[in-house]
Amino acid sequence: MIFIIALFLKVKPKTAMMSAFYAGVGLTGFGWIISQFTPVVTTIIKQMVDNTGIDLPVVDIGWQAGSLATFGSSVGLTFFVFGLLFELIIFALGITKIFMPSNLWNNFGFMLWGTLAYFVTQNVWLSLGLSFFMLLYALLLAEVQADRWSDYYGVKNATVSSLHNIEQVIPALILDPLWNLLGFNKVKMTPAAFKDKLGVFGEPTTLGALLGLIIGIIGNLNNLGDLKAWGQILQFAIQLSAVMTIFPLVTGVFAKAFTPLAEEIDKNRQTKAAEQGEVTDELNDKKRWFLGVDDGVGYGEPATIISGVILIPIMVVIAFLLPGNKTLPIVDLIALPFMVESIVALTRGNILKVIANGIVWFTLGLYASSWLGTIYTGAVSHYGAAIPAGVVLITSFNLVARPLNALVFAAFITQNPLWIGLCIVIYLGLLFGLRRYRAQIWTYLKQMADKNAGFSGSSDKIEY
Template sequence: MEIINWVIDLGPSVMMPIIFLILALCFRIRLGRAFKAAMLVGIGFMGINLIITLLLESMGPAAEAMVKRFDLQLTVIDPGWPVAAAIGWGTPIVPFAVISIILVNIILLVFNITKTVNIDIFNFWIFMITGALVYSITGSISIAVVASLLHFIVVLIIGDVTAPRIQSDYNLKGISFPHGTTAVFVPFGIAINWIIERIPGLRKVEADPESITKKFGILGEPLTLGAIIGALLGILAGFNISSVLTLAVTVAAVMVLLPKMVDVLVEGLSIIREAAESFLKRKFPDREFYIAMDTALLIGHPAVLATGLLMIPSTLLLAIILPGNRLLPFTDLASLSFLFAMCAPYLKQNMVRLYITGLVIMTMVLYIGTDIATAFTEAANLANVTLPDNISDTTELANLVGGASTPLGWLLIKIASFFG
């Protein structure tokens, strides 16, 4: 556990360069070039994290202000994905789950059942939060580890299947995204797109960034969309004119800068991918391999990011009008883009289709969060996590962006509960 915690505490910005430097040297890249590639990956991750943090820190007060302004009285609070990650990494299942996930990945690679080498260790918490809730219900480490593994295997398959389409749309060769949250919603995105294609009128609406820019010129560019959406969110939050303008510029900056940081990371990845492809082709001429990455690389697309921001007030409205919902969206509101980033290629990067998909996804997430609140709260107590200052220790908890809040995580938790 001490070794695992030390590695996790490094964070992806430090952990990833170390991993990629080792990979680069294994693939016979010269030390100097290997160092450059690894550092570009690290710098890219650092830049992405800085910009996402800027977005979260800007949108957090706006989301909190909206909650207070509309006087939402719901009994289950969303403490955010950092708390969920702390739960995932803080339960007794961790050493068994981490070792099992790595071994299963190796076995599946050896037997050519998967193409993905999952080095996205930091995000293993997404599988383990499912296991943590199972553990809180059953008290069984073995059942909890099995639940985490099943979540991992299903998502790994989705990562393999979706990789070609996502690589093509995002120009990310040799990369897959077996993300324990995002990947689970891809089948729903595909199904919604299938339905939209059969609705006259709606299927003809062109709302991808290129079409919007072509129709509206500067008004359709990402920086303008960001400024408009940021200003609207500031107005909904009841901010003064100075704060509204600041939020508008901040969101516009995120829309412009995030894709550029992704480009830096991809430059480093490309060096290693090309060497890996050449090396592995010699060893395994009939095999293709993918390197697993965080979906943070995908949310920089203007359609995904803009739709994610529009989903903030929409999710609050859903929380109010959905009968039986008890979950108050809060800390994770600024992270909603992660939920449908992998759906975007299957929805033609169309913001109208993404928005409809987002509404369906958030409806599921709110009801799932309401249902698992008791187990989530117990898991938080078992992991002894520290809650944000504005959340009481006696409040029931459930977050929006995490493995347990997905239909797959919920199903595994429900099945495991029969053994509790």
């Protein structure tokens, strides 16, 4: 898909071919690192759970089971085919300025919720309607954050648009005035500030080792007198340090897949604007559009991966203390850096704000996941994989612990025209506002991001 898009944008065949290879190599690298690191993290987290005595019935076994189920359902497969056509049509009509087909894989997020709805209602049209509606508002949120994401992560005219990682735009927007009131914007908690203040101890490699040491100790609190436990602690410290060192390098390779495309988009935009005598300012250019890219592009950026790793033990503790929660996040905790990208971009890497937003939103997500536990387990066992032995209910912290998505899902499965209609009306109102005031929205978000102290620029973020 990347190769085809590149040729369509009149990128030289050689460059288009290399873009396609870089995309494949980057994704493969992500897969290798995460597949090797996930069992390690899972082991430590399970030990943390055992030490705290957590007993929660809805167990997070990772997003893979959910994605598999989407391709095993008729609703999921139908959306995979017609969703692609729909994405092309709404882009051509200007309903969205995000070219989603370049991020084709992440369609499984929309397919998942349609599959869950069909499992509950057995209504094909309603379930497909839910998937298409979620696509529409995900693209709207992706466009709202697009200028900030592109600026912060250093990939021109690109943004993430996956359903499971885009709704964090909501808390980042709503809660930012509160965090500023509390003075969070004045706290210099950015990778650049860490390096300035801590020297070598502020480097992601060293921070990874220190965070790994802390998490490892928490996971072995009952065995600190055991030499074997310290072996595991020190090994995990090096493994986390390796992830935080290697991931940015792989991210840099992956970003190379989109750089020629993004630059060509920008070149074409400026050429057309010059021919027509129009303003070429990026914030005010109504014709500016963006490639939908995989969230992996931003995973290895220092503020992103540091924030995500810090949130791992925090979310485990919250899951234990939260009244009424039934969800135990385990495997998908490694996906937390993916889950905070929008917040990182909108707050310009203010790690304190990222953690605060994550705590609020993902705590609400635990309630959503707890409510959906029975539905998700039934759908996955029916359309996808077998449930692991000894597990009562399953979930995916990354896919299902989503307050906004769960709320829309709840409205649709009522099959009540009033609630469904309300969702559509709200979306249309927001779309109208975005189309009419996009420049003002982006200007506000830039001003909002600039209020954060300690930011030293984002041009070198990907190549860190």
